[in-house]
Amino acid sequence: xxxxxxxxxxxLLALAEEGTFDAAARRLxxxxxxxxxxxxxxxxxxxxxxxxxxxxxxxxxxxxxxLRLARQASLLDADARSALHVHGAEGSAFPMALAVNADSLxxxxxxxxxxxxxxxxxxxxxxxxxQEHTTSLLRSGTVMAAVTSTADAVQGCSVExxxxxxxxxxxxxxxxxxxxxxxxxxxxxxKVPRIDFDRRDDLQATLVRGLSDLDADATQARHFIPTSxxxxxxxxxxxxxxxxxxxxxxxxxxxxxxxxxxxxxxTEVKLFWQRWNLASPLLDAVTDAVRAGARASLREFGRA
Numbered sequence: 001x002x003x004x005x006x007x008x009x010x011x012l013l014a015l016a017e018e019g020t021f022d023a024a025a026r027r028l029x030x031x032x033x034x035x036x037x038x039x040x041x042x043x044x045x046x047x048x049x050x051x052x053x054x055x056x057x058x059x060x061x062x063x064x065x066x067l068r069l070a071r072q073a074s075l076l077d078a079d080a081r082s083a084l085h086v087h088g089a090e091g092s093a094f095p096m097a098l099a100v101n102a103d104s105l106x107x108x109x110x111x112x113x114x115x116x117x118x119x120x121x122x123x124x125x126x127x128x129x130x131q132e133h134t135t136s137l138l139r140s141g142t143v144m145a146a147v148t149s150t151a152d153a154v155q156g157c158s159v160e161x162x163x164x165x166x167x168x169x170x171x172x173x174x175x176x177x178x179x180x181x182x183x184x185x186x187x188x189x190x191k192v193p194r195i196d197f198d199r200r201d202d203l204q205a206t207l208v209r210g211l212s213d214l215d216a217d218a219t220q221a222r223h224f225i226p227t228s229x230x231x232x233x234x235x236x237x238x239x240x241x242x243x244x245x246x247x248x249x250x251x252x253x254x255x256x257x258x259x260x261x262x263x264x265x266x267t268e269v270k271l272f273w274q275r276w277n278l279a280s281p282l283l284d285a286v287t288d289a290v291r292a293g294a295r296a297s298l299r300e301f302g303r304a
Contacts, residue, residue, distance in 0.1 A: 006077075008042040009070035011035055012050060016067055019056030042066070068141025071097070072278060075144065079280050082121070094282055097125040099134035099146035102197065103165060104271065106228035107247035109147065112293020116285060130200055138274055144283060145275035147290070154274055162271040162290070163298025169207055169262040170249050171241035176259055178238075186262050193221035193240035197231055203243040207267055243267060247297065270301060 015024040015035065025032045043050050050063035059067055078094040100109050105128060116122055127137055134146035138154045153159040169189060171181075181188040190208045197203075223239045225231040232248045235241070241261055252258040273290055275283055 004042065004045055004066065004069065006073060008038045008045070009066060009073055011038040012042055012063065012066055013070040013074070015039065015051060015057055016059050016063070021057075064140050071141055071144065072276065075276075075278065075280050075282065079282055082281065093120055093123045095125050096122045096282070096286060097127065097143040098286070099127045099129050099137040099143045099148070101130055101134065101147055101149075101271075102128050102228040103245050103248075104147050106232075107165075107245060108293050108297035109290070112297075113286060113289050116289055122282060122286070133200075135274065145273065145286065145290075148272050148274055149269055150274070151270070151272055156277055157274045158277045159272050159274045160291075161301060162273050162294035164268040164270045164301055165245045165247070166299055167203055167243040167245050167267045167269065168249060168253075168260050169204075169241055169265070170235060170244050170253065170258045170260055172236065172238045173256065173259055175238045175241065176261060181261055184261075184263055186265070189241065189262065191220060193223065195223045195225055195231060195234050195240045195242035197228075198224055198226045203267060203269075204241075207243060207262065207265065210265075268299070271298065 014027050018024045025035045048062040052058040134148040135150045137143045179192045194204050225234045
């Protein structure tokens with residue numbers, strides 16, 4: 001195996017992100033033949049096939065390893081250009097790929113990184129993923145950092161706690177009245193219609209299971225609303241009850257637009273920041289912004 005050439009790694013990265021040789025060629029301003037030759041040369045250096053020639057192309061396990069290397073090399077290159085005040089023809093903004101859960105995106109994360117977006121130093125490539133599943137994107141090298149509920153560091157990453165999001169079971173007063181839910185009637189949660197984000201969302205089911213050994217009725221009506229803002233809107237429209245973070249329901253609870261139907265019971269999701277363990281001023285700046293945003297918006301672990 002020989003050393004990997006930077007332009008070959010960047011060609012692999014373009015191919016993986018664009019999906020086809022033709023699209024990668026347009027992005028790199030090369031011929032399709034030149035892209036193919038670079039990939040073949042990189043495969044010869046690696047001694048392994050790096051992409052499945054499907055439509056779109058799919059990286060092999062070996063290709064995933066080199067894609068991570070390609071993204072790391074791009075980040076270090078951008079850091080060096082910034083330090084030397086050297087800018088490419090298309091500017092110096094670096095594409096920062098991050099994985100963030102939907103509720104963080106809808107409540108605090110974008111505000112935290114907005115100053116960096118406005119600075120022009122980075123452009124964000126946000127991958128929305130459940131907080132339990134963001135680490136898979138780190139392992140594959142698809143993203144450089146993630147907001148995750150996993151406290152154990154992915155290999156090659158560092159991890160630090162951000163804080164916790166507290167979720168409450170809420171519904172509209174009209175929904176409570178229509179289904180004759182008495183105040184504090186936790187058993188009703190297993191019987192009346194509820195809202196789930198998607199079929200992997202277990203926040204509502206976990207709360208039900210934790211209340212007097214209840215379990216959700218197999219016939220319980222479930223709405224699936226797969227965006228955070230629309231999930232909250234569906235609760236406000238009376239579709240059913242659901243678990244909303246304090247950031248999305250505190251005002252509505254104060255004004256009476258929503259009521260809490262399991263008073264005193266809540267779920268806290270602990271969030272962590274995992275990032276590549278690289279000395280990078282750009283990634284450090286994003287980390288500082290996320291850390292400050294979390295400090296302002298999230299609860300400290302264990303805080304009442």
